[in-house]
Amino acid sequence: MPEHPGKNAIEVRGVRKVFGTGENQVAALDTVSVSIRENEFFTLLGPSGCGKTTLLRLIAGFDFPTAGEILLHGQDIAPLPPFKRPVNTVFQSYALFPHMTVAQNIGFGLEMLGKPKAEIEARVAQMLKLVKMEALKARRTSQISGGQQQRVALARALAPQPKVLLLDEPLSALDYKLRKEMQIELKRLQNETGITFIFVTHDQEEALTMSDRIAVMSAGKILQVGTPRDIYDRPAERFVADFIGETNFLPGTVVSKKPGVATVKFASNATISAGYPEGFDPSGEVTLVVRPEHADLVPDPAKGTIGGTLSNIVYFGTDTHYHVKLDGGGEDFIVRHQNSRSSAVTFETGAKVGIQFEEDAARVLKD
Amino acid sequence: MAEPRIMDIKDQPGFRSVAIICLLVLYVPVLILMIFSLNSGSLVTQWEGVSLNWYGSALVNGEFHSAAKNTLIISVTATIVSTICATLAAIGMTRVKPWRGLAAAFMVINLPLMVPEIITAVATLSFFALIAGTFGLNFGIGNLILAHTVFCIPFAYMPIRARLEDMDLTLEYAAADLYATPWNAFKRITLPLLVPGIMSGGALAFIVSFDDFTITQLVAGPGQTTLPLYIWNQIRRPMTPEINAVSTILLLVSILFVSVSFLIARRRAK
Numbered sequence: 001m002p003e004h005p006g007k008n009a010i011e012v013r014g015v016r017k018v019f020g021t022g023e024n025q026v027a028a029l030d031t032v033s034v035s036i037r038e039n040e041f042f043t044l045l046g047p048s049g050c051g052k053t054t055l056l057r058l059i060a061g062f063d064f065p066t067a068g069e070i071l072l073h074g075q076d077i078a079p080l081p082p083f084k085r086p087v088n089t090v091f092q093s094y095a096l097f098p099h100m101t102v103a104q105n106i107g108f109g110l111e112m113l114g115k116p117k118a119e120i121e122a123r124v125a126q127m128l129k130l131v132k133m134e135a136l137k138a139r140r141t142s143q144i145s146g147g148q149q150q151r152v153a154l155a156r157a158l159a160p161q162p163k164v165l166l167l168d169e170p171l172s173a174l175d176y177k178l179r180k181e182m183q184i185e186l187k188r189l190q191n192e193t194g195i196t197f198i199f200v201t202h203d204q205e206e207a208l209t210m211s212d213r214i215a216v217m218s219a220g221k222i223l224q225v226g227t228p229r230d231i232y233d234r235p236a237e238r239f240v241a242d243f244i245g246e247t248n249f250l251p252g253t254v255v256s257k258k259p260g261v262a263t264v265k266f267a268s269n270a271t272i273s274a275g276y277p278e279g280f281d282p283s284g285e286v287t288l289v290v291r292p293e294h295a296d297l298v299p300d301p302a303k304g305t306i307g308g309t310l311s312n313i314v315y316f317g318t319d320t321h322y323h324v325k326l327d328g329g330g331e332d333f334i335v336r337h338q339n340s341r342s343s344a345v346t347f348e349t350g351a352k353v354g355i356q357f358e359e360d361a362a363r364v365l366k367d
Numbered sequence: 368m369a370e371p372r373i374m375d376i377k378d379q380p381g382f383r384s385v386a387i388i389c390l391l392v393l394y395v396p397v398l399i400l401m402i403f404s405l406n407s408g409s410l411v412t413q414w415e416g417v418s419l420n421w422y423g424s425a426l427v428n429g430e431f432h433s434a435a436k437n438t439l440i441i442s443v444t445a446t447i448v449s450t451i452c453a454t455l456a457a458i459g460m461t462r463v464k465p466w467r468g469l470a471a472a473f474m475v476i477n478l479p480l481m482v483p484e485i486i487t488a489v490a491t492l493s494f495f496a497l498i499a500g501t502f503g504l505n506f507g508i509g510n511l512i513l514a515h516t517v518f519c520i521p522f523a524y525m526p527i528r529a530r531l532e533d534m535d536l537t538l539e540y541a542a543a544d545l546y547a548t549p550w551n552a553f554k555r556i557t558l559p560l561l562v563p564g565i566m567s568g569g570a571l572a573f574i575v576s577f578d579d580f581t582i583t584q585l586v587a588g589p590g591q592t593t594l595p596l597y598i599w600n601q602i603r604r605p606m607t608p609e610i611n612a613v614s615t616i617l618l619l620v621s622i623l624f625v626s627v628s629f630l631i632a633r634r635r636a637k
Contacts, residue, residue: 095541109545
């Protein structure tokens with residue numbers, strides 16, 4: 001980010017990556033620029049095929065950009081082969097060397113750097129302790145579980161003390177409980193080592209819970225970079241709002257606006273004030289986005305900003321989703337209620353209800 | 368209990384009898400040959416009693432010794448050289464960016480498998496005759512070693528290539544990511560993981576060279592009799608069970624060699 005010019009671990013400047021030739025050309029990355037700060041847990045988030053893994057591979061050196069620069073602490077590393085970059089990777093498949101023990105795997109990078117034996121041994125012992133794998137150091141990697149392999153892969157990548165650690169969907173092969181554990185573990189490791197982490201995932205929940213900042217990618221472009229809260233509460237585009245969390249989309253018409261806030265009229269003639277992102281000038285027919293938990297149901301339709309009929313109630317344990325068929329038509333509007341012991345009002349399917357919006361709940365977004 | 372299957376081929380009518388017939392056709396002649404190598408009489412068709420005499424007379428036979436020695440020199444050299452060539456070819460063809468002509472190169476390497484052996488034999492013979500006539504060059508037993516090396520390459524190449532293609536390329540990326548230069552990545556990661564492939568490639572090359580008859584028969588000069596040629600010469604004389612004994616020895620060497628390399632390959636693959 002421009003406000004901390006000296007503190008960037010990685011700067012990606014105008015990077016393009018084109019695969020194929022002639023008519024089969026595909027731009028996997030379409031002129032991407034992003035700065036990743038030192039000691040940051042930075043996540044590249046997007047659906048498969050959005051270019052996030054391509055960007056990671058360019059930073060690792062497994063591929064070279066068609067155009068643009070990649071700076072590591074100010075030095076252009078784009079032309080360097082991977083073995084000359086002080087950057088290490090945790091692979092999705094872990095890629096542990098099957099013919100070596102856990103300890104040999106962890107020591108491999110240091111050995112290739114030509115470190116003295118005593119230093120390697122001390123560092124391997126330290127890493128084994130860090131990932132709590134001391135007891136299994138002499139095992140072959142095929143003799144340990146998936147979660148343990150994950151830890152070894154982490155230790156192996158951290159052992160040479162890289163400037164930046166790249167993580168390519170490292171948790172996707174683990175089951176739900178183990179994944180939750182490893183999320184916490186990864187945050188701990190990042191805090192303890194102080195190394196910049198660049199984490200690639202398609203799992204928005206994982207991205208929100210772990211990251212300092214997130215870059216949301218789609219079709220080879222970065223759509224928005226921000227803190228999890230920024231991205232969730234103030235999505236810059238419709239795609240971001242749709243990809244991250246659940247969102248209601250409501251059609252409306254802009255009737256007036258002042259900087260940053262527009263007044264939008266619904267088909268029912270009710271109006272609402274809605275924020276919009278910088279650099280966007282909403283007018284005419286627009287789409288409003290509202291998070292399901294930023295709206296509330298009221299039994300009296302007249303008290304809601306918009307009204308409808310309750311078409312479905314879905315119980316999720318921690319919360320309940322109410323699907324409302326709007327009087328104005330269109331997609332069902334979903335309201336999420338946190339469940340508690342004292343939920344006073346109960347609703348029944350088929351009832352006429354009103355929907356109220358919290359302050360700042362609605363935003364106008366680019367399609 | 369086994370998992371219920373949609374179709375188990377073993378339950379199909381006739382499966383058992385077809386399988387048994389196939390096994391009998393394959394192995395009964397070999398079994399008869401081995402049994403008659405223990406015959407005490409001097410006829411290969413009439414059983415007279417158990418004895419190891421024929422093994423004794425085979426083992427002290429000077430012609431057998433020299434044939435065995437020739438075979439081993441040729442097979443071992445051809446195996447080593449062809450396996451090295453095949454390994455280099457396999458790496459050169461799986462660890463490169465695809466280029467025009469890669470498919471053609473693959474064809475060229477494997478063509479010897481498709482060409483009838485007698486054609487290769489005649490061509491090799493004419494080739495050596497030509498260079499002997501033109502340049503006055505004769506490599507002696509080197510002619511046979513060269514010929515064997517060439518036809519062993521595709522046999523050694525196949526398992527090595529298969530192993531390279533099965534290998535997870537991410538491992539090589541991981542090595543490069545961990546500061547291994549291309550040479551170090553090859554030495555520390557690719558090569559050790561390739562060993563089982565090289566072993567089975569080498570074993571295959573050895574067996575193919577060890578029992579080659581057609582090419583050897585045409586190319587071999589005087590005093591270059593190998594074991595298959597020796598057996599061939601023996602059966603043109605009045606046959607004795609000594610030929611069975613020699614064949615059995617040949618068979619046991621093959622089985623031993625294949626089993627050992629199979630076991631090593633299996634252990635390494637774990």
